[in-house]
Amino acid sequence: MTLDQYVRNLREIVARHSDPVEITELVAPLARQFAKSPELRRPEYRECDAEQGFGVHMLHEEPNHDLAVFLVSWLPNRGTTPHNHKTWAVVVGIEGQEQEISYDRRDDGSQPGYADLTPAGETVMTVDDIARCYPEHIHSVRNVGKDISMSLHTYGRHINYTGRSEFDVEHKLEKPYVIRVADDEYVRARPPVSSVTGP
Template identity: 40%
Template structure:
């Protein structure tokens, strides 16, 4: 490891500093995105076991870091070929960087007023494929779905402002207009 290498420990230190000093969420995302790209490029955190995924779910989550207060949640997600997750939000900001393969994200807009528990009307508003090294910064309130359309397991590096199981994160079924809780189980 060279003197200029950017490892996970340095990245976490920078995240702590940015979160403590950023004027607003837009500024925070603008600062975190290039640092997340940089740590992904170094790959010192990457392990072979991160490619494993739950066949029933179609994805796997490997925990890299979470603060004691459940903030600054950093994970690597593996996506089996042809699998992904339905539309969901994070209830916090997020930065995603492609590691291997292509993570196709579809972005959704909520059409209803979010006043009826368990009910949501969504419509797709765009797509973006996150290839290796590409970054996606999502402010709080963003809704997206993910699918791996490649024939191989894909990986992506995710940074969140809070552990997702400690937010009010939701998943959506746009065909049946449903809103449901969305909990993950990181290894």
């Protein structure tokens, strides 16, 4: 499956469905198929952002930032803080082992900047595994393998445009979460960051 075919399929699905459960159920098998595409094996997609711990390579977004498709490459033993997405997500493992820790939120979200989270489960994603996330789902992701890991991420909307949050579990804090995406305005707005290439 090519990127063009994948995006055409995504457009058809979101034109007919609005429920994130239904959408991710339909997107998952297509994402798994697209994840095998030779066009995702370009060496530049293996580049990681050494400061951030992972490199985010944008394959597609609509002009209004909907339907964002990223290839993400993770340095060993690096990952994200706990975060939500405020949109649906489908992730497929392409290479390596990525640990996902899910969290339950115990407060009602009514106090700005405050969040009380508790770990709720752990899984490890390997090649061909699929993870589906809904808008309020909170998780953290870490490459627990010895080498670079890679995964294909498809979101209902580019995650820098959903108003999502990251969380400091120990200090019970919630704050805005924006990631650096290779070759977009978040990269151009900051000083260059050294990158490394995987094996």
